[in-house]
Amino acid sequence: MKETMELLDLMKVLAECYVEAKKDGSINWFDLPKFAPALAKLTAAFDGAEKIGEELKSLDMGKVLMIADKFREIGVMVRG
Numbered sequence: 001m002k003e004t005m006e007l008l009d010l011m012k013v014l015a016e017c018y019v020e021a022k023k024d025g026s027i028n029w030f031d032l033p034k035f036a037p038a039l040a041k042l043t044a045a046f047d048g049a050e051k052i053g054e055e056l057k058s059l060d061m062g063k064v065l066m067i068a069d070k071f072r073e074i075g076v077m078v079r080g
Contacts, residue, residue: 001055001063001066002048002055003048003049003051003052003055004052004055004056004067005066005070006041006044006045006048007045007049007052008067008070008071008074009041009044009045009070010038010041010042010044010045011070011074012070012073012074012077013037013038013040013041014035014038015074015077015078016037016077017034017035017036017037017038018078019077019078019080020034021034021035
């Protein structure tokens with residue numbers, strides 16, 4: 001689940017960056033620096049991403065709940 005969770009962590013950081021950029025009412029090129037925190041997660045998320053398919057094939061209920069919790073966190077972040 002390491003690779004899957006790293007991708008979801010990237011999605012969460014991107015959501016946080018989006019919320020920060022949207023605070024002034026719109027997103028434009030001047031908001032690009034606000035997405036810098038996602039760069040740190042980008043390499044980790046894509047390094048080993050080819051293993052995600054295999055990880056998802058071996059899901060059990062505990063892993064499904066971990067993924068669902070991460071999606072919940074991302075949803076809460078975007079909704080505010």
